[in-house]
Amino acid sequence: xxxxxxxxxxxxxxxxxxxxxxxxxxxxxxxxxxxxxxxxxxxxxxxxxxxxxxxxxxxxxxxxxxxxxxxxxxxxxxxxxxxxxxxxxxxxxxxxxxxxxxxxxxxxxxxxxx
Numbered sequence: 171x172x173x174x175x176x177x178x179x180x181x182x183x184x185x186x187x188x189x190x191x192x193x194x195x196x197x198x199x200x201x202x203x204x205x206x207x208x209x210x211x212x213x214x215x216x217x218x219x220x221x222x223x224x225x226x227x228x229x230x231x232x233x234x235x236x237x238x239x240x241x242x243x244x245x246x247x248x249x250x251x252x253x254x255x256x257x258x259x260x261x262x263x264x265x266x267x268x269x270x271x272x273x274x275x276x277x278x279x280x281x282x283x284x
Contacts (some may be wrong), residue, residue: 174198174202176202177205177206180202180206181206181209184206184238184266184268185266188254188258188267188268188269189206189267189268189269190268190269191203191268191269191270191271192270192271192272193272194272195272199270199271200240200242203215203240203268203270206238207238207239207240207266207268209238210237210238211237212233212235212236212237212238213236213237213238213239213240214232214233214236214238214239214240215240215242216232216240216241216242217242217243218241218242218243218244218246218247219242219243219246224247227244227247227253228247228253230257234263235263236263236265237263237266238265238266238267238268239265239266239267240268240270241254241267241269241270242270242271243270243271243272244269244271245271245272246271254267
């Protein structure tokens with residue numbers, strides 16, 4: 171993988187906060203997220219477009235030893251902000267969380283009304 175100039179800052183941010191990767195299709199968002207997640211022995215990639223992954227995300231079913239979670243395309247779920255915030259606020263093992271999606275992520279718009 172071609173290293174991006176944002177790789178190191180994102181790696182550092184991931185130690186203390188959720189990292190959101192948004193942008194147009196086919197620019198390497200998922201590749202970058204998976205690359206960063208693979209730095210952890212116990213990581214999990216979940217894509218909203220996969221029916222089984224969708225169930226895992228909404229039911230919050232993953233091994234308790236998971237160190238890093240990647241939620242890809244989760245912005246397609248109407249209540250994604252509430253889901254991700256709830257996971258972040260209640261995570262027991264301080265999992266690292268990466269969220270990727272198209273420019274439709276709309277991260278800042280109405281965040282307080284999630």
